[in-house]
Amino acid sequence: MEQQEHRHSLIKTIGRDLFSTTGPRQLIKCVAHAIIGHHSLFEGGWLHRDVSICNILFIPSGLRGANSDKFYCKFPWTSGMERIGMLIDHGHAIKWRDLSGEAGLQRMGTIPFMSSRLLKAWESEETVIHHPLDDLESFLWVTMWVVAFHDTNKATYKEWRDAFTAPRDLLRHVRSGVVREHSYDESKTPRQRAFFRLMGNILTELENQGRSSFFATTLASPLQASQLKQYKDVAILCYHKIVDMLIEADQLVPESWAEM
Structure with a gap:
C-alpha cells in the first residue's frame, strides 16, 4: 500500500517593515527595542552580524502580545513598556566567544548598513573582529x-539615497557627512533638529568608542581568552548608552512623517 503524508503549513504575521512606522518617534522606539x-x-552568547533594513520588524498594535515587556528586565526603565520592534534573521549569527575562528574572521553584513570600521578594514584588506559596536552603528x-x-523633498532624498548607494570606498565618508550636515541645519524645525542631532550624537559616541585602543589593537587580531x-x-556599556x-529623545523628535 502506498504510504502518504498529509502536511499543513501554518503562517502567522508577526510584524511589518520599518517603513510602516507612523513617524520618527515610533521608529526610534522600534529600533531601541x-x-x-x-x-x-549577545547575552545568550551570539552576535547577529547582519543588522539591515530587512532584519528589523515593526510590530503594530494589533499584533502585539500581552506579555511583550517581559524580555526587558535588564533595562529597568522599560518595565511595562509595550514592545513594538524586534530583530529577526539570525542566519549570520555566530557565537562571539568563537570569533577568532575562520568563520568569525569572515566579512559579514549588508553593505549599505555596515559600520565604517568594517568597511575601512574591507577596503584595506585588514583582519578585523566583528563587535556589537559594529551592529549598533548598523x-x-x-x-x-x-x-x-x-x-x-526629492533633492534631499536623492542626497540620502546617494549616501547609501555610494561605492564602498566612499560610503563611510558620505554617510557620516550627510548625518552631520543635517544635524546642524538651522533651517529645520526644533523637532527635526532634535532628531538629526540625536543621530549625530549616536554616531559621535560610536566613533569615539571605535577610536579606543581596544578597537585599534585588540580587535585587529584574533582574540585571546583573556580578552573576552x-x-x-x-559591548554592554555601548548597548546601554545608545538605548x-x-x-x-522620545518626546523631542517629530511624531509623524509629515513633520519631517
Whole structure:
C-alpha cells in the first residue's frame, strides 16, 4: 500500500517593515527595542552580524502580545513598556566567544548598513573582529534609510539615497557627512533638529568608542581568552548608552512623517 503524508503549513504575521512606522518617534522606539533584542542575543552568547533594513520588524498594535515587556528586565526603565520592534534573521549569527575562528574572521553584513570600521578594514584588506559596536552603528544607518524613504523633498532624498548607494570606498565618508550636515541645519524645525542631532550624537559616541585602543589593537587580531571579558564589557556599556539616548529623545523628535 502506498504510504502518504498529509502536511499543513501554518503562517502567522508577526510584524511589518520599518517603513510602516507612523513617524520618527515610533521608529526610534522600534529600533531601541530591536537593539534590546540584539543585547539579549549577545547575552545568550551570539552576535547577529547582519543588522539591515530587512532584519528589523515593526510590530503594530494589533499584533502585539500581552506579555511583550517581559524580555526587558535588564533595562529597568522599560518595565511595562509595550514592545513594538524586534530583530529577526539570525542566519549570520555566530557565537562571539568563537570569533577568532575562520568563520568569525569572515566579512559579514549588508553593505549599505555596515559600520565604517568594517568597511575601512574591507577596503584595506585588514583582519578585523566583528563587535556589537559594529551592529549598533548598523542600527543607525537603518534608521536613516527609513527617514530617506519618507522624505518628501526629492533633492534631499536623492542626497540620502546617494549616501547609501555610494561605492564602498566612499560610503563611510558620505554617510557620516550627510548625518552631520543635517544635524546642524538651522533651517529645520526644533523637532527635526532634535532628531538629526540625536543621530549625530549616536554616531559621535560610536566613533569615539571605535577610536579606543581596544578597537585599534585588540580587535585587529584574533582574540585571546583573556580578552573576552573586555570584549563583553565594552559591548554592554555601548548597548546601554545608545538605548538610553534613543529612549530619552522620545518626546523631542517629530511624531509623524509629515513633520519631517
